Amino acid sequence: MMENSIAWILLFPLFGAVLCSLLGMANRKFCWPIGVVSMIGSFVAGVMTLIQAIDSPAHEVSYVFGGWIIDSYPRGVGIEFRADLMAALITLVVVGIGLCVTVYAKLPVERETPGKEHFFYPLFLLQITGLAGICMTGDAFNLYVLIEVAALTGYGLIAIGGKRAAAATFNYVILGTIGASLYLLGVGYLYIKTGSLNMVGINEVIVSSETLKDSATMQVAFVLICLGILIKMAFFPLHAWLPNAYCHAPTATSCLLAPLVTKVMIYVMIRMVLTVFGVDFSFVDTPWPSVLPWLVVIAIVSAAVMALGQREIKRMLAYLIVAEVGYMVGGVWVYNYYGMIGSIFHIISDACMTLCLFLGAGLILEKCKTTHFDGLRGLFSKMPLTMTAFFVGGFSIIGLPPTCGFFSKWYLITGAMVSQRWEYLVALLFSTMVMVVLFFRLIERIHLAVSESGENLGKGHGDLGLTNEQTRFSEGPLTMLVPLLTAAAVVLVIGIYNQEVVDLIEIFLDPFDLPGEPESK
Amino acid sequence: MFEDGSILNDLFLERLNYFIYVVLLLIGLHAMISKNNFIKKLIGMCVFQTAIILFYVSIGVKDGATIPIYLPEHDPHGEQAYAAGGPEALTVEQVASYTNPLPHVLMLTAIVVGVATLGLALALCQKIYEGYGTVEEDELMAKLEKEDAVHRKPPTRTAGKSTSKPKASSRAKSTAPGPAGKTIASKSTKSSGTRKTKDPSKKAPVKKTPVKKTARKSTPKKGDSK
DSSP states (O other): OOTTHHHHHHHHHHHHHHHHHHHHHHOGGGHHHHHHHHHHHHHHHHHHHHHHHHHSTTSEEEEEGGGOOOOSSSOOSSOEEEEEHHHHHHHHHHHHHHHHHHHHHHHHHHHHSTTOHHHHHHHHHHHHHHHHHHHHBOBHHHHHHHHHHHHHHHHHHHHTTOHHHHHHHHHHHHHHHHHHHHHHHHHHHHHHHHSOOBHHHHHHHHHHOSSGGGOHHHHHHHHHHHHHHHHHTTOGGGOTTHHHHHHHSOHHHHHHHHHHHHHHHHHHHHIIIIIISHHHHHHTTOSHHHHHHHHHHHHHHHHHHHHHTOOBHHHHHHHHHHHHHHHHHHHHHTOSHHHHHHHHHHHHHHHHHHHHHHHHHHHHHHHHSOOBGGGOTTHHHHOHHHHHHHHHHHHHHHTOTTSHHHHHHHHHHHHHHHTTOHHHHHHHHHHHHHHHHHHHHHHHHHHSSBOTTSOBOSOBTTBOSOOHHHHSOOOOOHHHHHHHHHHHHHHHHHHHTHHHHHHHHHHHHGGGOOTTOOSOO | OOOTTOHHIIIIIISHHHHHHHHHHHHHHHHHHHOSBHHHHHHHHHHHHHHHHHHHHHHTOOTTOBOSSOOTTTOTTSHHHHHTTSOOOOOHHHHTTBOOOHHHHHHHHHHHHHHHHHHHHHHHHHHHHHHHSOOBHHHHHHHHHHHHHHHHSOOOTTTTOGGGHHHHHHHHHHHOOHHHHHHHHHHHHHHGGGTOOSSSSTTHHHHHTHHHHHHHHHHHHHHHHO
């Protein structure tokens, strides 16, 4: 199994999904254990792949499905799965979060979609299959198929939450289809010009040709692909589908989609820019590095301001995701070594901290039946562990050390300074301030007896206007609490061991010769 | 008029397929974005996807080439090949007489994806129609707006903390008139329908919910009375 671990990452959830839907028809109790077991298998395979990628001399693992021989020039037909260090790291994050949420999903699924477990878990596992596949595939068209696998299951997972969720999903379907189709169109143009669909193959042709860089067809391909991906990742003016879809989705769905979908699409953008088109094509003498940071500034500032206006945790978090997408896109397009490290590291850390926040919000919803700010009073005495973990995620979003959010933001800010993109720097700091306001306002709502509209609900002197019954210690169920605490621990551990992660990213970025790279290491 | 190199020649003779694909693509995009009816949006989506399929299939066209299935004289496992001494790969010149099958194969996958998306979107439409009685976007938006407005108001302060009966109910009794309270309560339970949390055991919250509207006025009074 060791040498084929990269394929096992996908096979476990794929066959888990099939088993779930077959056995689930007989008895719905089978679904959850099958899901957990297959995700554990997938996670182990993910760890093995990362170890393999670190150990191998070229720092990448390759697996060609169906035994095609693709070593011709340019790299030929046949679906190749390649995991270099970036892909292996992010795949590990995807399956890790998948495992966490699968464990967590047991109770919310039973409660919110009773009797639909045998629909929910197969979709859930296929979603993880799609997302992990996007991270590892080395084939541009296969990437489209996997994007659609992830998207279609995502629509299903959101719409399973009832009529309001279905109404919110419809927009997502339309925009998601436009995004994926534009990507497909771009791949078509690439194929016309390069005659290859393999990512490395396309890059070999682009690099070896003198004229391709100026070709209008290639420029169109680049713009179409980037536009498609920007829609899929909910970049600010194209974000309209995200907040409603994530707010009205069932708890388990939003916990899975919110940390992963947007981040994985940013990974796709980095993959396209670095591996497929190459640094020369994407950055040197093109207008994008000067245009996109300004769009990013608009995106970050508007999303942060919109987040300020929300009175509900889930909706606020949805807008935070849109702002974070701006961070990462900006890190890529300031075009230097540190910005790129920051972007890749922020994908990892943002996935973990968003997971933490959404798991926490799910638990709050479970115990309080509301995520409105006014329903939060006294939660620290009622569920101290949950709230601590929730605020570890919150502090990571703000960027307080030693959480991982601090270090990734540090690299992003360094990147902004090295490229002298001050507008991006200001936007980052502004959004940090907004997040401080957001999370400390939450803390205030929890500890003070003042409601959102400003009225006093208690009797003064620290009284919250609650009975002892209401503030008595009562944590959520263990299957929900343990994943949350794990997520919080991971946020801290990645923060403390950030240098190890960054080392891997540096090895990955080494061959790309980005500006600002330190001379000798 | 259609001489070599002129725009008209490019558009209508040399690259007619591509011209049509762009037109279809824009028609589809227009329908998806600006149509009000969901079904029309979906028709637009189909046109959009079909345009892309047309584009891919056009890539694979090659003048004077045959379908990519071995001609008898090229078949590496055919009689002629064995007569010549075993299977051999085709030479470049031989391959040139076949069309490129790859774009068509890709489109088979894309068609499957398109069908799946369309099926899912139609199912969503059905669900929306069941829930809201309309598939017109503006009507749906108006209904959602109403529903969300109820939803976005501060929740019943004690909602869900089911242990809080004494306080909440006393406050409710003291301030809320019965019938008014009932209408609010029915609204709020509707709005929380997506959550599906408090249906079964909670006939009680119907009594409690008036707090939501009245709490604001009642609290100072409560402070005084204590």
